[in-house]
Amino acid sequence: MKHLTDSQIQQFVFEPAASDNACSTHIEQCAICRSKVGEYQMLFAEIEKLPADSFDVNLEAIIMKQLPQPSIHKKEDKMLWYGIAAVCFLFVISVFLFFGKELAVLFGGVEWLTTALIGTAAICLLAFLAFDMYRAYRVKLKAFNFE
Amino acid sequence: MTHIHEDKHDDQFLVKRVLDGDTSAFSIIIRNTERLVTQIIFKMIATEEDRKDLAQEVYLKAFKNLKGFQFQSKLSTWIAQITYNACINHLRKKKLTLVDNDAWELDDTEILQSKEHSAWNEMESFILNKEMIRILQFEIEKLPSLYKTIITLYHNEELSYKEITEITGLPAGTLKNYLFRARKILRDRIALHYKKEPL
Ligand SMILES: [Zn+2]
Numbered sequence A: 001m002k003h004l005t006d007s008q009i010q011q012f013v014f015e016p017a018a019s020d021n022a023c024s025t026h027i028e029q030c031a032i033c034r035s036k037v038g039e040y041q042m043l044f045a046e047i048e049k050l051p052a053d054s055f056d057v058n059l060e061a062i063i064m065k066q067l068p069q070p071s072i073h074k075k076e077d078k079m080l081w082y083g084i085a086a087v088c089f090l091f092v093i094s095v096f097l098f099f100g101k102e103l104a105v106l107f108g109g110v111e112w113l114t115t116a117l118i119g120t121a122a123i124c125l126l127a128f129l130a131f132d133m134y135r136a137y138r139v140k141l142k143a144f145n146f147e
Numbered sequence B: 001m002t003h004i005h006e007d008k009h010d011d012q013f014l015v016k017r018v019l020d021g022d023t024s025a026f027s028i029i030i031r032n033t034e035r036l037v038t039q040i041i042f043k044m045i046a047t048e049e050d051r052k053d054l055a056q057e058v059y060l061k062a063f064k065n066l067k068g069f070q071f072q073s074k075l076s077t078w079i080a081q082i083t084y085n086a087c088i089n090h091l092r093k094k095k096l097t098l099v100d101n102d103a104w105e106l107d108d109t110e111i112l113q114s115k116e117h118s119a120w121n122e123m124e125s126f127i128l129n130k131e132m133i134r135i136l137q138f139e140i141e142k143l144p145s146l147y148k149t150i151i152t153l154y155h156n157e158e159l160s161y162k163e164i165t166e167i168t169g170l171p172a173g174t175l176k177n178y179l180f181r182a183r184k185i186l187r188d189r190i191a192l193h194y195k196k197e198p199l
């Protein structure tokens, strides 16, 4: 009886889908090839259980310390946005707190809610325009290499 | 398959965050890939100090080149590729070899002896022997660096042929050939051990 090659046996053990029927038939009938199959199965079952290697230091901490700091501009821009939002909010609140009655008179029949909406929208639009101008200014500064 | 899609999605999210200046997102990338990177470095490189240096080199390189990552593979595969290449360059610089070291090859007489399969008949008692775990680790350690890397990536990290070819740049046929040879060497060597150190 001609035995299976080592490759055929490995194929049968590790990639059964790619192994042909003749091989599995032979293995069923041949004790020698079957014992080789058993060896591979048991050996690699053990190998797959071996613990993974690991560093005795905190790699993440070491590497994070060496990375360049996040860009300052992005942080500044974010802060600016928060600033604008806060000013808008405070402004709208104080307008309604101090001039509530006068506004109601001024807008006559217009309802409170509508007034509030128009006010907020107008202020946000202004803030957005201001921010955009600031950005354009920054881009120009960069173009002239002033920063 | 949805899994792969999900991962790519996560990759894109993380890469975008890092590129947008949120460096802290890179620590998530490190955590997600650290195990794979460590396995490759430990199998490829023998010296402790060099391993640490390489791990840092790999991640600094990945950070620097992140803008160039095109999402053609998983991010982890890309970083593993950087790791593998860094190890190869390191070995080259030190004039160390990947495969063509003859010391590990068994000569034919040894293999012939190990072909007596009766030695393996009592495999169950073999498995119970804790000493064999140590021998197993020792025999894997003795394999050429490329072989043990491939064995680990396939059997312990459970990567596909495709992923391993992407990482190592080996043609699929060569990879398969190496993997089969590495497994056979291990099987023969363990059989020898069993004969030399009866239970
Ligand atoms: Zn047979």
Ligand SMILES: [Zn+2]
Binding pocket: B003, B004, B006, B007
């Ligand atoms: Zn997933």
